Structures are given as C-alpha cells and as structure tokens.
Amino acid sequence: MLTTRLIKVDPLRPDRRSIGDAATIIKNGGLVAFPTETVYGLGANALDAAASSKIFFAKSRPTDNPLIVHIADKKQLKIVAKEVPKHVIKAMDSLWPGPISFLLKKSDKIPDTVTAGLNTVVVRMPAHPVALELIKQSGVPIAAPSANLSTRPSPTSAEHVMQDLKGRIDMVLDGGDAFFGIESTIVDVTSHEPVLLRPGAITVEELSKYLGKIIAPNSNVREGAAVAPGMKYRHYAPNSPLYVAEKEFLKESMNALENERVGVLCSKETAAKHKTKNVIVMGSEKDMYEIARNLFASLRKLDELKVNFGLIQEFEDKGIGLAIMNRIRKASSHKAVAIENRYLRIE
Numbered sequence: 001m002l003t004t005r006l007i008k009v010d011p012l013r014p015d016r017r018s019i020g021d022a023a024t025i026i027k028n029g030g031l032v033a034f035p036t037e038t039v040y041g042l043g044a045n046a047l048d049a050a051a052s053s054k055i056f057f058a059k060s061r062p063t064d065n066p067l068i069v070h071i072a073d074k075k076q077l078k079i080v081a082k083e084v085p086k087h088v089i090k091a092m093d094s095l096w097p098g099p100i101s102f103l104l105k106k107s108d109k110i111p112d113t114v115t116a117g118l119n120t121v122v123v124r125m126p127a128h129p130v131a132l133e134l135i136k137q138s139g140v141p142i143a144a145p146s147a148n149l150s151t152r153p154s155p156t157s158a159e160h161v162m163q164d165l166k167g168r169i170d171m172v173l174d175g176g177d178a179f180f181g182i183e184s185t186i187v188d189v190t191s192h193e194p195v196l197l198r199p200g201a202i203t204v205e206e207l208s209k210y211l212g213k214i215i216a217p218n219s220n221v222r223e224g225a226a227v228a229p230g231m232k233y234r235h236y237a238p239n240s241p242l243y244v245a246e247k248e249f250l251k252e253s254m255n256a257l258e259n260e261r262v263g264v265l266c267s268k269e270t271a272a273k274h275k276t277k278n279v280i281v282m283g284s285e286k287d288m289y290e291i292a293r294n295l296f297a298s299l300r301k302l303d304e305l306k307v308n309f310g311l312i313q314e315f316e317d318k319g320i321g322l323a324i325m326n327r328i329r330k331a332s333s334h335k336a337v338a339i340e341n342r343y344l345r346i347e
C-alpha cells in the first residue's frame, strides 16, 4: 500500500510549489492524479515504460488498452508523434489546448507499454492550468487515462479519485470539479478522412468546422473495432444494474417508482416535483452541458442508494448529447426498458 498524498490546488492559479512536488513524483517514475478540463487523469512519465506500466496495475486496467499522451506545448508533439498532416496541425492550432485528442502515428520515443503495442498514439493538450503546469514542470509528456478503477465511472472530482485509487498511487492534486465532466473527443486523423473513435466534450458539429466531414459520428459504429481497443471493455458501470428509459416513461412512472427500490437518474424537467432521495437530478435539459458535467457523479451516487436497479433518462444524440448517450449506453451495457401493456419489460 502506498500513502496517497491529497494536495489542494487552485484550479485557475495553481501554486507552483505544490505542482513542483507532483512533478518530482512524475520525474521519479511515480503516479499523480490531476484535474483536467474533462475528467481527472492518472499520470505517469510517458517516455518511461516502467512508470507507465504502473498505471495499468493501479487501475486494474487490461494492458492491451492504450493510454492517451498529454502534452503542454507543440514542441512536445514532435517527441510523441510523427507525420502530423498540415491540415491537422491547423486544427490543433485552433482547438488546443482543449478537450480533443488526435490519433496519430507514434514516434519511437513512446514505449510500446503506453500504446499497447500499436503503431499509433492518441495525443491531447489539456485546457487546464494545473494539468499544463504539471506537464511543464515534469519536463516530459504525461500518459494519463481517466483516474478511476477500470470499469468504474470516470472521476470528476478528487474525492472520486480517492474512492477508487487511495493507497494505489502517490498523489492526488485536488483542483475541484472538472469543467466538462465528460472525456475528450477522440478522432483518428491517420487517413485522409477523419474517423470519430469516441464522441466527447468537443461536439462532432464543432470538430467538422476544422476537419471537414467526419466518419461514423454514431457513437456505436466503431464498437469492438480493433482500432480502438478500449471500446470493447465494460465501462462507466455503477454497481447496480442500469437501464435506459424514455423520458415519457419516467414521467408517467415516477409516482409508482417512488415506493420501489429503484434509483432514477433524470433531468430537472422529468423529475418535476419528485425530489425523493431515489431521484437523482443531473441538470436541466436546457443546458445539456450541465447534464454532462453531473453524469458520472450521478452514476456514483446511484451506488450509495442501495437500490435494486437504476433507470437513466435517454437524451437526444445530438451536440454534447451524442457523448452523453455514448456513456449512458456503455454504463447500462446497452440495456433499456420498454413499456408493453403498461408493464415494464427489461431488454
């Protein structure tokens, strides 16, 4: 068991000294969890195979699921990737730092452990002062998956990280709640037509302004495809079984469900006046980014309710809703409820 130090930092003006301690851990081959604008990441020196392999152990992550490499400036891109096409550089100039990750040809400096033996690497420059300062002071690119135990919902606060990884890592930098609460968008730019590997905080609509038409914007199309090894694993799962349910069904059943051991995760509009402890309000449908921000924390809250199962509202697959529904479908292992003769049928 390691002693995990929990250090508070100002997310916008981080104290250089506390980040300095974290950077020393990274340089010495240790593990530091840190806030990014999407979710908390679990970082190690991306150029050090032994350090990066500790990430898989700490998270109980299968070693064939590659890690995203985080950089603080464009100079570090050369260390990590090769053959970055001109139009991709232009997109990076507009979108970085930000919640968008590009799949590129990997450089020889990145050890196979990080990319799980693939000849590609996913790179991103996070838009978070703490993350950027940590990478700068460490002086190396940082490999960082989300800082949760494998299969658990991604952490959007330092508390979530401690729930999962206390005793398994060296330090957690607590910079408060993550800004977006949903992971970065991943796009494969190794061929001439960009392919969406994971919908995320930057919408496909926004991304296509810079990259043109993007293939497979449907969240499930690439599932299981060898190109994105992580997609085949169970993800974001709360401990109790979870089912996706239509808004109208939830509204109609809310009264009946109140007396059952069922947790309901829904919008403020759907919950209306039903504010019992088994109803977890994720935000207003008028601001889908609020729902995105609260989604993972709500999945963790469901576990505290000790219910038999959870029902989560279905949202429209557009804008940030595409990323929200991608996470919801995975968290529920694609299980949904349907109404048939007014009885609940679980598929």
Ligand code: TXA
Pocket (backbone or CB within 6 Å): 036, 038, 039, 040, 041, 042, 065, 066, 067, 068, 099, 101, 103, 115, 118, 120, 121, 122, 124, 126, 144, 145, 146, 147, 182, 183, 184, 185, 186, 197, 227, 228, 229, 230, 231
């Ligand atoms: O917002 C984010 O992207 C967060 C923060 C911490 O930066 N990170 C994150 O990492 O979500 P992770 O490991 O939880 O998800 C990365 C996904 C995984 O599904 C992995 O399989 C895929 O990216 N991936 C990474 N490298 C890849 C590669 N070379 N080829 C295909 N897929 C890759």
Ligand code: MG
Pocket (backbone or CB within 6 Å): 145, 146, 154
């Ligand atoms: Mg993850």
